[in-house]
Amino acid sequence: MTKLSAPYFTNEDAAREYLEKLRWPHGTVCPHCGTVGKAYATKRPGKYRCAEKECRKDFTVKVGTVFEDSKIPLHKWLLAAYLLCSSKKGMSSHQLHRTLEITYKSAWFMTHRIREAMKTGTFSPMGGPGQIVEADETEITPSRKTWKATRAKRGDNMRFVALVERGGSVRSRVIDERGMGQVRAAVRHNLAPGTILHTDSAQGYKGLMPIGQHEAVNHSKQFARDSNNGKVYTNSAEGYFSLFKRGLVGTYQHIGEQHLSRYLAEFDFRMNHRVKLGFDDMARTDKALLGIEGKRLTYRRINQAQAV
Ligand SMILES: [Zn+2]
Known part of the structure:
Protein backbone atom coordinates (compact mmCIF):
# COMPACT_ATOMS: atom_id res chain seq x y z
CA MET A 1 0.00 0.00 0.00
CA THR A 2 1.41 3.32 -0.90
CA LYS A 3 1.10 6.18 1.50
CA LEU A 4 -1.40 7.95 -0.75
CA SER A 5 -3.92 5.11 -0.41
CA ALA A 6 -3.86 5.20 3.40
CA PRO A 7 -7.42 5.14 4.84
CA TYR A 8 -7.26 8.72 6.15
CA PHE A 9 -6.46 9.92 2.64
CA THR A 10 -9.25 7.97 0.99
CA ASN A 11 -12.08 7.73 3.50
CA GLU A 12 -13.97 10.50 5.26
CA ASP A 13 -14.49 8.66 8.57
CA ALA A 14 -10.88 7.52 8.77
CA ALA A 15 -9.77 11.08 8.07
CA ARG A 16 -12.00 12.40 10.82
CA GLU A 17 -10.64 9.84 13.29
CA TYR A 18 -7.11 10.80 12.31
CA LEU A 19 -7.83 14.48 12.92
CA GLU A 20 -9.53 13.71 16.24
CA LYS A 21 -6.42 11.91 17.50
CA LEU A 22 -4.24 14.73 16.30
CA ARG A 23 -6.28 17.64 17.67
CA TRP A 24 -7.50 15.91 20.82
CA PRO A 25 -4.60 13.88 22.22
CA HIS A 26 -6.17 14.03 25.72
CA GLY A 27 -9.78 13.42 24.70
CA THR A 28 -12.47 15.55 23.07
CA VAL A 29 -12.26 19.29 23.58
CA CYS A 30 -15.59 21.09 23.59
CA PRO A 31 -15.14 24.17 21.38
CA HIS A 32 -17.98 25.94 23.21
CA CYS A 33 -16.80 25.70 26.82
CA GLY A 34 -13.32 24.16 26.58
CA THR A 35 -14.11 21.07 28.65
CA VAL A 36 -11.67 18.24 27.97
CA GLY A 37 -12.55 14.57 27.76
CA LYS A 38 -16.17 14.90 28.88
CA ALA A 39 -18.51 14.40 25.96
CA TYR A 40 -20.89 11.69 24.79
CA ALA A 41 -20.62 10.20 21.36
CA THR A 42 -23.95 10.63 19.55
CA LYS A 43 -25.48 8.31 17.00
CA ARG A 44 -23.85 10.25 14.21
CA PRO A 45 -20.18 9.27 13.90
CA GLY A 46 -17.93 12.20 14.75
CA LYS A 47 -20.65 14.18 16.51
CA TYR A 48 -20.25 14.68 20.26
CA ARG A 49 -22.40 16.23 22.96
CA CYS A 50 -20.69 18.13 25.75
CA ALA A 51 -21.40 16.52 29.16
CA GLU A 52 -20.82 19.78 31.05
CA LYS A 53 -24.09 20.78 32.75
CA GLU A 54 -24.00 24.41 31.69
CA CYS A 55 -23.06 23.60 28.08
CA ARG A 56 -24.58 20.44 26.61
CA LYS A 57 -23.78 21.62 23.11
CA ASP A 58 -22.95 19.46 20.11
CA PHE A 59 -19.69 19.61 18.23
CA THR A 60 -17.38 17.83 15.82
CA VAL A 61 -13.61 17.99 15.38
CA LYS A 62 -14.14 20.40 12.51
CA VAL A 63 -15.74 23.16 14.59
CA GLY A 64 -13.53 26.22 14.71
CA THR A 65 -11.33 25.06 11.85
CA VAL A 66 -11.20 25.90 8.19
CA PHE A 67 -12.82 22.51 7.52
CA GLU A 68 -16.06 23.52 9.23
CA ASP A 69 -17.77 25.30 6.35
CA SER A 70 -16.02 23.42 3.57
CA LYS A 71 -17.90 21.08 1.28
CA ILE A 72 -14.67 19.32 0.39
CA PRO A 73 -14.43 15.97 2.20
CA LEU A 74 -11.95 15.84 5.03
CA HIS A 75 -9.79 13.10 3.52
CA LYS A 76 -9.13 15.35 0.53
CA TRP A 77 -8.03 18.13 2.85
CA LEU A 78 -5.64 15.74 4.57
CA LEU A 79 -4.28 14.51 1.26
CA ALA A 80 -3.85 18.08 -0.01
CA ALA A 81 -1.92 19.00 3.13
CA TYR A 82 0.25 15.92 2.73
CA LEU A 83 1.00 16.61 -0.92
CA LEU A 84 1.89 20.20 -0.18
CA CYS A 85 4.07 19.18 2.75
CA SER A 86 5.88 16.30 1.11
CA SER A 87 6.94 17.73 -2.25
CA LYS A 88 10.07 19.79 -2.07
CA LYS A 89 8.97 22.40 -4.57
CA GLY A 90 5.33 22.53 -3.54
CA MET A 91 2.26 21.69 -5.56
CA SER A 92 0.24 24.00 -7.75
CA SER A 93 -3.53 24.38 -7.56
CA HIS A 94 -3.67 22.92 -11.09
CA GLN A 95 -1.89 19.74 -10.03
CA LEU A 96 -4.06 19.47 -6.95
CA HIS A 97 -7.21 20.01 -8.97
CA ARG A 98 -6.28 17.05 -11.16
CA THR A 99 -4.97 14.80 -8.40
CA LEU A 100 -7.90 15.28 -6.02
CA GLU A 101 -10.55 15.50 -8.72
CA ILE A 102 -11.98 18.73 -7.38
CA THR A 103 -12.62 22.03 -9.15
CA TYR A 104 -9.69 24.34 -9.76
CA LYS A 105 -11.38 26.94 -7.59
CA SER A 106 -11.61 24.51 -4.68
CA ALA A 107 -7.98 23.49 -5.15
CA TRP A 108 -6.88 27.11 -5.18
CA PHE A 109 -8.84 27.78 -2.02
CA MET A 110 -7.35 24.77 -0.26
CA THR A 111 -3.73 25.47 -1.13
CA HIS A 112 -3.97 29.02 0.14
CA ARG A 113 -5.66 27.96 3.37
CA ILE A 114 -3.01 25.33 3.99
CA ARG A 115 -0.30 27.91 3.34
CA GLU A 116 -1.93 30.20 5.89
CA ALA A 117 -1.84 27.31 8.33
CA MET A 118 1.88 26.95 7.73
CA LYS A 119 2.49 30.46 9.04
CA THR A 120 3.42 29.89 12.62
CA GLY A 121 1.82 32.40 14.92
CA THR A 122 4.46 33.02 17.53
CA PHE A 123 8.12 33.27 16.88
CA SER A 124 11.00 32.60 19.16
CA PRO A 125 14.14 34.59 18.35
CA MET A 126 16.66 33.08 15.95
CA GLY A 127 20.31 32.37 16.67
CA GLY A 128 21.72 32.95 20.14
CA PRO A 129 25.11 33.63 21.69
CA GLY A 130 27.85 32.75 19.19
CA GLN A 131 25.43 31.24 16.69
CA HIS A 273 10.31 20.89 9.38
CA ARG A 274 12.79 19.10 7.18
CA VAL A 275 14.05 15.56 7.68
CA LYS A 276 17.35 16.80 9.04
CA LEU A 277 15.49 18.52 11.87
CA GLY A 278 13.57 15.34 12.67
CA PHE A 279 10.36 15.59 10.63
CA ASP A 280 9.22 13.02 8.10
CA ASP A 281 6.49 13.79 5.54
CA MET A 282 3.65 12.78 7.84
CA ALA A 283 4.99 14.59 10.91
CA ARG A 284 5.28 17.70 8.74
CA THR A 285 1.69 17.23 7.53
CA ASP A 286 0.46 16.89 11.12
CA LYS A 287 2.10 20.20 11.97
CA ALA A 288 0.33 21.91 9.08
CA LEU A 289 -3.02 20.33 10.02
CA LEU A 290 -2.66 21.59 13.58
CA GLY A 291 -2.12 25.05 12.15
CA ILE A 292 -5.56 24.94 10.55
CA GLU A 293 -7.35 26.20 13.62
CA GLY A 294 -7.43 29.16 15.91
CA LYS A 295 -8.91 32.60 15.52
CA ARG A 296 -6.23 33.88 13.22
CA LEU A 297 -7.20 31.27 10.69
CA THR A 298 -10.96 31.39 10.73
CA TYR A 299 -12.48 30.73 7.41
CA ARG A 300 -14.45 33.92 7.09
CA ARG A 301 -11.65 36.23 7.94
CA ILE A 302 -9.25 34.96 5.32
CA ASN A 303 -11.75 34.30 2.67
CA GLN A 304 -13.95 37.16 1.69
CA ALA A 305 -14.99 35.17 -1.36
CA GLN A 306 -17.55 32.40 -1.47
CA ALA A 307 -17.49 29.05 0.27
CA VAL A 308 -16.30 26.13 -1.82
ZN1 LIG B 1 -19.08 22.35 26.33
Missing part, protein backbone atom coordinates in the same frame (compact mmCIF):
# COMPACT_ATOMS: atom_id res chain seq x y z
CA ILE A 132 25.55 32.35 13.08
CA VAL A 133 22.54 33.67 11.17
CA GLU A 134 22.92 34.65 7.51
CA ALA A 135 20.82 37.46 6.09
CA ASP A 136 20.41 38.18 2.41
CA GLU A 137 17.81 39.70 0.09
CA THR A 138 16.71 38.69 -3.36
CA GLU A 139 14.37 39.81 -6.14
CA ILE A 140 11.73 38.04 -8.18
CA THR A 141 10.40 39.22 -11.48
CA PRO A 142 6.63 38.75 -11.45
CA SER A 143 4.80 37.28 -14.42
CA ARG A 144 3.93 39.80 -17.12
CA LYS A 145 0.30 39.83 -16.14
CA THR A 146 1.00 40.40 -12.46
CA TRP A 147 3.57 43.01 -13.31
CA LYS A 148 1.03 44.97 -15.33
CA ALA A 149 -1.57 44.79 -12.61
CA THR A 150 0.48 45.71 -9.59
CA ARG A 151 3.99 46.84 -10.31
CA ALA A 152 3.93 48.86 -13.53
CA LYS A 153 3.86 52.20 -11.79
CA ARG A 154 6.73 51.43 -9.50
CA GLY A 155 8.68 49.48 -12.08
CA ASP A 156 10.49 47.28 -9.60
CA ASN A 157 10.58 43.60 -8.76
CA MET A 158 9.20 41.80 -5.74
CA ARG A 159 11.82 41.50 -3.02
CA PHE A 160 12.22 39.49 0.11
CA VAL A 161 14.80 38.92 2.80
CA ALA A 162 15.69 35.55 4.30
CA LEU A 163 17.31 34.96 7.67
CA VAL A 164 18.92 31.54 7.83
CA GLU A 165 20.34 29.97 10.96
CA ARG A 166 23.41 27.97 10.02
CA GLY A 167 22.09 24.38 10.09
CA GLY A 168 18.75 25.51 11.56
CA SER A 169 15.59 27.40 10.73
CA VAL A 170 14.68 29.90 8.02
CA ARG A 171 12.52 33.02 8.20
CA SER A 172 11.55 35.02 5.11
CA ARG A 173 9.88 38.41 4.91
CA VAL A 174 8.46 40.33 1.98
CA ILE A 175 10.05 43.75 1.43
CA ASP A 176 7.52 46.07 -0.12
CA GLU A 177 9.44 49.32 -0.13
CA ARG A 178 12.71 50.47 -1.62
CA GLY A 179 15.85 50.61 0.43
CA MET A 180 17.04 48.54 3.35
CA GLY A 181 14.73 49.75 6.14
CA GLN A 182 12.60 46.61 6.27
CA VAL A 183 15.62 44.36 5.92
CA ARG A 184 17.20 46.03 8.92
CA ALA A 185 13.93 45.76 10.84
CA ALA A 186 13.70 42.04 10.06
CA VAL A 187 17.21 41.46 11.40
CA ARG A 188 16.57 43.56 14.51
CA HIS A 189 13.25 41.92 15.34
CA ASN A 190 14.25 38.31 14.82
CA LEU A 191 17.77 37.78 16.14
CA ALA A 192 18.45 36.74 19.72
CA PRO A 193 21.08 38.71 21.65
CA GLY A 194 24.62 37.54 20.99
CA THR A 195 23.92 36.21 17.50
CA ILE A 196 26.64 36.63 14.86
CA LEU A 197 25.24 38.06 11.63
CA HIS A 198 26.79 37.07 8.30
CA THR A 199 25.91 39.10 5.20
CA ASP A 200 27.33 40.37 1.94
CA SER A 201 28.96 43.76 1.98
CA ALA A 202 25.77 45.79 1.34
CA GLN A 203 25.82 49.10 3.20
CA GLY A 204 22.37 48.48 4.67
CA TYR A 205 23.68 45.85 7.09
CA LYS A 206 26.30 48.12 8.59
CA GLY A 207 25.86 49.37 12.13
CA LEU A 208 22.99 46.97 12.83
CA MET A 209 24.76 44.72 15.29
CA PRO A 210 26.89 45.36 18.35
CA ILE A 211 30.61 45.54 17.62
CA GLY A 212 32.11 42.12 16.87
CA GLN A 213 28.81 40.48 15.93
CA HIS A 214 28.67 41.22 12.23
CA GLU A 215 30.84 39.67 9.53
CA ALA A 216 30.49 40.60 5.87
CA VAL A 217 31.94 38.99 2.78
CA ASN A 218 32.55 41.10 -0.31
CA HIS A 219 31.08 39.03 -3.12
CA SER A 220 32.84 40.97 -5.84
CA LYS A 221 36.11 39.63 -4.38
CA GLN A 222 35.31 36.23 -2.85
CA PHE A 223 32.48 33.89 -1.87
CA ALA A 224 33.72 33.11 1.60
CA ARG A 225 36.44 34.14 4.00
CA ASP A 226 37.68 33.04 7.39
CA SER A 227 37.07 35.05 10.54
CA ASN A 228 37.17 34.66 14.31
CA ASN A 229 33.41 34.17 14.08
CA GLY A 230 33.56 31.17 11.75
CA LYS A 231 33.67 30.97 7.98
CA VAL A 232 31.86 33.98 6.54
CA TYR A 233 29.45 33.28 3.70
CA THR A 234 25.77 33.56 2.74
CA ASN A 235 25.57 30.27 0.83
CA SER A 236 22.75 28.90 2.98
CA ALA A 237 20.56 31.89 2.18
CA GLU A 238 21.46 31.71 -1.50
CA GLY A 239 20.73 27.99 -1.60
CA TYR A 240 17.32 28.74 -0.14
CA PHE A 241 16.65 31.45 -2.72
CA SER A 242 17.46 29.09 -5.55
CA LEU A 243 15.18 26.38 -4.13
CA PHE A 244 12.37 28.94 -3.88
CA LYS A 245 12.93 30.21 -7.41
CA ARG A 246 13.09 26.71 -8.87
CA GLY A 247 9.79 26.06 -7.11
CA LEU A 248 8.32 29.17 -8.70
CA VAL A 249 9.46 28.24 -12.17
CA GLY A 250 8.53 24.58 -11.88
CA THR A 251 5.35 24.77 -9.88
CA TYR A 252 3.97 28.26 -9.40
CA GLN A 253 4.36 30.14 -12.65
CA HIS A 254 2.08 33.00 -11.81
CA ILE A 255 2.75 34.32 -8.40
CA GLY A 256 0.95 37.47 -7.39
CA GLU A 257 2.58 39.94 -5.06
CA GLN A 258 -0.39 39.70 -2.72
CA HIS A 259 0.37 35.99 -2.26
CA LEU A 260 4.17 36.12 -1.99
CA SER A 261 4.14 36.01 1.80
CA ARG A 262 2.06 32.82 1.73
CA TYR A 263 4.43 31.10 -0.68
CA LEU A 264 7.35 32.13 1.49
CA ALA A 265 5.52 30.74 4.51
CA GLU A 266 5.12 27.45 2.65
CA PHE A 267 8.80 27.16 1.75
CA ASP A 268 9.92 28.31 5.21
CA PHE A 269 7.59 25.76 6.76
CA ARG A 270 9.00 22.85 4.78
CA MET A 271 12.58 23.93 5.52
CA ASN A 272 11.85 24.34 9.21
Whole structure:
Protein backbone atom coordinates (compact mmCIF):
# COMPACT_ATOMS: atom_id res chain seq x y z
CA MET A 1 0.00 0.00 0.00
CA THR A 2 1.41 3.32 -0.90
CA LYS A 3 1.10 6.18 1.50
CA LEU A 4 -1.40 7.95 -0.75
CA SER A 5 -3.92 5.11 -0.41
CA ALA A 6 -3.86 5.20 3.40
CA PRO A 7 -7.42 5.14 4.84
CA TYR A 8 -7.26 8.72 6.15
CA PHE A 9 -6.46 9.92 2.64
CA THR A 10 -9.25 7.97 0.99
CA ASN A 11 -12.08 7.73 3.50
CA GLU A 12 -13.97 10.50 5.26
CA ASP A 13 -14.49 8.66 8.57
CA ALA A 14 -10.88 7.52 8.77
CA ALA A 15 -9.77 11.08 8.07
CA ARG A 16 -12.00 12.40 10.82
CA GLU A 17 -10.64 9.84 13.29
CA TYR A 18 -7.11 10.80 12.31
CA LEU A 19 -7.83 14.48 12.92
CA GLU A 20 -9.53 13.71 16.24
CA LYS A 21 -6.42 11.91 17.50
CA LEU A 22 -4.24 14.73 16.30
CA ARG A 23 -6.28 17.64 17.67
CA TRP A 24 -7.50 15.91 20.82
CA PRO A 25 -4.60 13.88 22.22
CA HIS A 26 -6.17 14.03 25.72
CA GLY A 27 -9.78 13.42 24.70
CA THR A 28 -12.47 15.55 23.07
CA VAL A 29 -12.26 19.29 23.58
CA CYS A 30 -15.59 21.09 23.59
CA PRO A 31 -15.14 24.17 21.38
CA HIS A 32 -17.98 25.94 23.21
CA CYS A 33 -16.80 25.70 26.82
CA GLY A 34 -13.32 24.16 26.58
CA THR A 35 -14.11 21.07 28.65
CA VAL A 36 -11.67 18.24 27.97
CA GLY A 37 -12.55 14.57 27.76
CA LYS A 38 -16.17 14.90 28.88
CA ALA A 39 -18.51 14.40 25.96
CA TYR A 40 -20.89 11.69 24.79
CA ALA A 41 -20.62 10.20 21.36
CA THR A 42 -23.95 10.63 19.55
CA LYS A 43 -25.48 8.31 17.00
CA ARG A 44 -23.85 10.25 14.21
CA PRO A 45 -20.18 9.27 13.90
CA GLY A 46 -17.93 12.20 14.75
CA LYS A 47 -20.65 14.18 16.51
CA TYR A 48 -20.25 14.68 20.26
CA ARG A 49 -22.40 16.23 22.96
CA CYS A 50 -20.69 18.13 25.75
CA ALA A 51 -21.40 16.52 29.16
CA GLU A 52 -20.82 19.78 31.05
CA LYS A 53 -24.09 20.78 32.75
CA GLU A 54 -24.00 24.41 31.69
CA CYS A 55 -23.06 23.60 28.08
CA ARG A 56 -24.58 20.44 26.61
CA LYS A 57 -23.78 21.62 23.11
CA ASP A 58 -22.95 19.46 20.11
CA PHE A 59 -19.69 19.61 18.23
CA THR A 60 -17.38 17.83 15.82
CA VAL A 61 -13.61 17.99 15.38
CA LYS A 62 -14.14 20.40 12.51
CA VAL A 63 -15.74 23.16 14.59
CA GLY A 64 -13.53 26.22 14.71
CA THR A 65 -11.33 25.06 11.85
CA VAL A 66 -11.20 25.90 8.19
CA PHE A 67 -12.82 22.51 7.52
CA GLU A 68 -16.06 23.52 9.23
CA ASP A 69 -17.77 25.30 6.35
CA SER A 70 -16.02 23.42 3.57
CA LYS A 71 -17.90 21.08 1.28
CA ILE A 72 -14.67 19.32 0.39
CA PRO A 73 -14.43 15.97 2.20
CA LEU A 74 -11.95 15.84 5.03
CA HIS A 75 -9.79 13.10 3.52
CA LYS A 76 -9.13 15.35 0.53
CA TRP A 77 -8.03 18.13 2.85
CA LEU A 78 -5.64 15.74 4.57
CA LEU A 79 -4.28 14.51 1.26
CA ALA A 80 -3.85 18.08 -0.01
CA ALA A 81 -1.92 19.00 3.13
CA TYR A 82 0.25 15.92 2.73
CA LEU A 83 1.00 16.61 -0.92
CA LEU A 84 1.89 20.20 -0.18
CA CYS A 85 4.07 19.18 2.75
CA SER A 86 5.88 16.30 1.11
CA SER A 87 6.94 17.73 -2.25
CA LYS A 88 10.07 19.79 -2.07
CA LYS A 89 8.97 22.40 -4.57
CA GLY A 90 5.33 22.53 -3.54
CA MET A 91 2.26 21.69 -5.56
CA SER A 92 0.24 24.00 -7.75
CA SER A 93 -3.53 24.38 -7.56
CA HIS A 94 -3.67 22.92 -11.09
CA GLN A 95 -1.89 19.74 -10.03
CA LEU A 96 -4.06 19.47 -6.95
CA HIS A 97 -7.21 20.01 -8.97
CA ARG A 98 -6.28 17.05 -11.16
CA THR A 99 -4.97 14.80 -8.40
CA LEU A 100 -7.90 15.28 -6.02
CA GLU A 101 -10.55 15.50 -8.72
CA ILE A 102 -11.98 18.73 -7.38
CA THR A 103 -12.62 22.03 -9.15
CA TYR A 104 -9.69 24.34 -9.76
CA LYS A 105 -11.38 26.94 -7.59
CA SER A 106 -11.61 24.51 -4.68
CA ALA A 107 -7.98 23.49 -5.15
CA TRP A 108 -6.88 27.11 -5.18
CA PHE A 109 -8.84 27.78 -2.02
CA MET A 110 -7.35 24.77 -0.26
CA THR A 111 -3.73 25.47 -1.13
CA HIS A 112 -3.97 29.02 0.14
CA ARG A 113 -5.66 27.96 3.37
CA ILE A 114 -3.01 25.33 3.99
CA ARG A 115 -0.30 27.91 3.34
CA GLU A 116 -1.93 30.20 5.89
CA ALA A 117 -1.84 27.31 8.33
CA MET A 118 1.88 26.95 7.73
CA LYS A 119 2.49 30.46 9.04
CA THR A 120 3.42 29.89 12.62
CA GLY A 121 1.82 32.40 14.92
CA THR A 122 4.46 33.02 17.53
CA PHE A 123 8.12 33.27 16.88
CA SER A 124 11.00 32.60 19.16
CA PRO A 125 14.14 34.59 18.35
CA MET A 126 16.66 33.08 15.95
CA GLY A 127 20.31 32.37 16.67
CA GLY A 128 21.72 32.95 20.14
CA PRO A 129 25.11 33.63 21.69
CA GLY A 130 27.85 32.75 19.19
CA GLN A 131 25.43 31.24 16.69
CA ILE A 132 25.55 32.35 13.08
CA VAL A 133 22.54 33.67 11.17
CA GLU A 134 22.92 34.65 7.51
CA ALA A 135 20.82 37.46 6.09
CA ASP A 136 20.41 38.18 2.41
CA GLU A 137 17.81 39.70 0.09
CA THR A 138 16.71 38.69 -3.36
CA GLU A 139 14.37 39.81 -6.14
CA ILE A 140 11.73 38.04 -8.18
CA THR A 141 10.40 39.22 -11.48
CA PRO A 142 6.63 38.75 -11.45
CA SER A 143 4.80 37.28 -14.42
CA ARG A 144 3.93 39.80 -17.12
CA LYS A 145 0.30 39.83 -16.14
CA THR A 146 1.00 40.40 -12.46
CA TRP A 147 3.57 43.01 -13.31
CA LYS A 148 1.03 44.97 -15.33
CA ALA A 149 -1.57 44.79 -12.61
CA THR A 150 0.48 45.71 -9.59
CA ARG A 151 3.99 46.84 -10.31
CA ALA A 152 3.93 48.86 -13.53
CA LYS A 153 3.86 52.20 -11.79
CA ARG A 154 6.73 51.43 -9.50
CA GLY A 155 8.68 49.48 -12.08
CA ASP A 156 10.49 47.28 -9.60
CA ASN A 157 10.58 43.60 -8.76
CA MET A 158 9.20 41.80 -5.74
CA ARG A 159 11.82 41.50 -3.02
CA PHE A 160 12.22 39.49 0.11
CA VAL A 161 14.80 38.92 2.80
CA ALA A 162 15.69 35.55 4.30
CA LEU A 163 17.31 34.96 7.67
CA VAL A 164 18.92 31.54 7.83
CA GLU A 165 20.34 29.97 10.96
CA ARG A 166 23.41 27.97 10.02
CA GLY A 167 22.09 24.38 10.09
CA GLY A 168 18.75 25.51 11.56
CA SER A 169 15.59 27.40 10.73
CA VAL A 170 14.68 29.90 8.02
CA ARG A 171 12.52 33.02 8.20
CA SER A 172 11.55 35.02 5.11
CA ARG A 173 9.88 38.41 4.91
CA VAL A 174 8.46 40.33 1.98
CA ILE A 175 10.05 43.75 1.43
CA ASP A 176 7.52 46.07 -0.12
CA GLU A 177 9.44 49.32 -0.13
CA ARG A 178 12.71 50.47 -1.62
CA GLY A 179 15.85 50.61 0.43
CA MET A 180 17.04 48.54 3.35
CA GLY A 181 14.73 49.75 6.14
CA GLN A 182 12.60 46.61 6.27
CA VAL A 183 15.62 44.36 5.92
CA ARG A 184 17.20 46.03 8.92
CA ALA A 185 13.93 45.76 10.84
CA ALA A 186 13.70 42.04 10.06
CA VAL A 187 17.21 41.46 11.40
CA ARG A 188 16.57 43.56 14.51
CA HIS A 189 13.25 41.92 15.34
CA ASN A 190 14.25 38.31 14.82
CA LEU A 191 17.77 37.78 16.14
CA ALA A 192 18.45 36.74 19.72
CA PRO A 193 21.08 38.71 21.65
CA GLY A 194 24.62 37.54 20.99
CA THR A 195 23.92 36.21 17.50
CA ILE A 196 26.64 36.63 14.86
CA LEU A 197 25.24 38.06 11.63
CA HIS A 198 26.79 37.07 8.30
CA THR A 199 25.91 39.10 5.20
CA ASP A 200 27.33 40.37 1.94
CA SER A 201 28.96 43.76 1.98
CA ALA A 202 25.77 45.79 1.34
CA GLN A 203 25.82 49.10 3.20
CA GLY A 204 22.37 48.48 4.67
CA TYR A 205 23.68 45.85 7.09
CA LYS A 206 26.30 48.12 8.59
CA GLY A 207 25.86 49.37 12.13
CA LEU A 208 22.99 46.97 12.83
CA MET A 209 24.76 44.72 15.29
CA PRO A 210 26.89 45.36 18.35
CA ILE A 211 30.61 45.54 17.62
CA GLY A 212 32.11 42.12 16.87
CA GLN A 213 28.81 40.48 15.93
CA HIS A 214 28.67 41.22 12.23
CA GLU A 215 30.84 39.67 9.53
CA ALA A 216 30.49 40.60 5.87
CA VAL A 217 31.94 38.99 2.78
CA ASN A 218 32.55 41.10 -0.31
CA HIS A 219 31.08 39.03 -3.12
CA SER A 220 32.84 40.97 -5.84
CA LYS A 221 36.11 39.63 -4.38
CA GLN A 222 35.31 36.23 -2.85
CA PHE A 223 32.48 33.89 -1.87
CA ALA A 224 33.72 33.11 1.60
CA ARG A 225 36.44 34.14 4.00
CA ASP A 226 37.68 33.04 7.39
CA SER A 227 37.07 35.05 10.54
CA ASN A 228 37.17 34.66 14.31
CA ASN A 229 33.41 34.17 14.08
CA GLY A 230 33.56 31.17 11.75
CA LYS A 231 33.67 30.97 7.98
CA VAL A 232 31.86 33.98 6.54
CA TYR A 233 29.45 33.28 3.70
CA THR A 234 25.77 33.56 2.74
CA ASN A 235 25.57 30.27 0.83
CA SER A 236 22.75 28.90 2.98
CA ALA A 237 20.56 31.89 2.18
CA GLU A 238 21.46 31.71 -1.50
CA GLY A 239 20.73 27.99 -1.60
CA TYR A 240 17.32 28.74 -0.14
CA PHE A 241 16.65 31.45 -2.72
CA SER A 242 17.46 29.09 -5.55
CA LEU A 243 15.18 26.38 -4.13
CA PHE A 244 12.37 28.94 -3.88
CA LYS A 245 12.93 30.21 -7.41
CA ARG A 246 13.09 26.71 -8.87
CA GLY A 247 9.79 26.06 -7.11
CA LEU A 248 8.32 29.17 -8.70
CA VAL A 249 9.46 28.24 -12.17
CA GLY A 250 8.53 24.58 -11.88
CA THR A 251 5.35 24.77 -9.88
CA TYR A 252 3.97 28.26 -9.40
CA GLN A 253 4.36 30.14 -12.65
CA HIS A 254 2.08 33.00 -11.81
CA ILE A 255 2.75 34.32 -8.40
CA GLY A 256 0.95 37.47 -7.39
CA GLU A 257 2.58 39.94 -5.06
CA GLN A 258 -0.39 39.70 -2.72
CA HIS A 259 0.37 35.99 -2.26
CA LEU A 260 4.17 36.12 -1.99
CA SER A 261 4.14 36.01 1.80
CA ARG A 262 2.06 32.82 1.73
CA TYR A 263 4.43 31.10 -0.68
CA LEU A 264 7.35 32.13 1.49
CA ALA A 265 5.52 30.74 4.51
CA GLU A 266 5.12 27.45 2.65
CA PHE A 267 8.80 27.16 1.75
CA ASP A 268 9.92 28.31 5.21
CA PHE A 269 7.59 25.76 6.76
CA ARG A 270 9.00 22.85 4.78
CA MET A 271 12.58 23.93 5.52
CA ASN A 272 11.85 24.34 9.21
CA HIS A 273 10.31 20.89 9.38
CA ARG A 274 12.79 19.10 7.18
CA VAL A 275 14.05 15.56 7.68
CA LYS A 276 17.35 16.80 9.04
CA LEU A 277 15.49 18.52 11.87
CA GLY A 278 13.57 15.34 12.67
CA PHE A 279 10.36 15.59 10.63
CA ASP A 280 9.22 13.02 8.10
CA ASP A 281 6.49 13.79 5.54
CA MET A 282 3.65 12.78 7.84
CA ALA A 283 4.99 14.59 10.91
CA ARG A 284 5.28 17.70 8.74
CA THR A 285 1.69 17.23 7.53
CA ASP A 286 0.46 16.89 11.12
CA LYS A 287 2.10 20.20 11.97
CA ALA A 288 0.33 21.91 9.08
CA LEU A 289 -3.02 20.33 10.02
CA LEU A 290 -2.66 21.59 13.58
CA GLY A 291 -2.12 25.05 12.15
CA ILE A 292 -5.56 24.94 10.55
CA GLU A 293 -7.35 26.20 13.62
CA GLY A 294 -7.43 29.16 15.91
CA LYS A 295 -8.91 32.60 15.52
CA ARG A 296 -6.23 33.88 13.22
CA LEU A 297 -7.20 31.27 10.69
CA THR A 298 -10.96 31.39 10.73
CA TYR A 299 -12.48 30.73 7.41
CA ARG A 300 -14.45 33.92 7.09
CA ARG A 301 -11.65 36.23 7.94
CA ILE A 302 -9.25 34.96 5.32
CA ASN A 303 -11.75 34.30 2.67
CA GLN A 304 -13.95 37.16 1.69
CA ALA A 305 -14.99 35.17 -1.36
CA GLN A 306 -17.55 32.40 -1.47
CA ALA A 307 -17.49 29.05 0.27
CA VAL A 308 -16.30 26.13 -1.82
ZN1 LIG B 1 -19.08 22.35 26.33
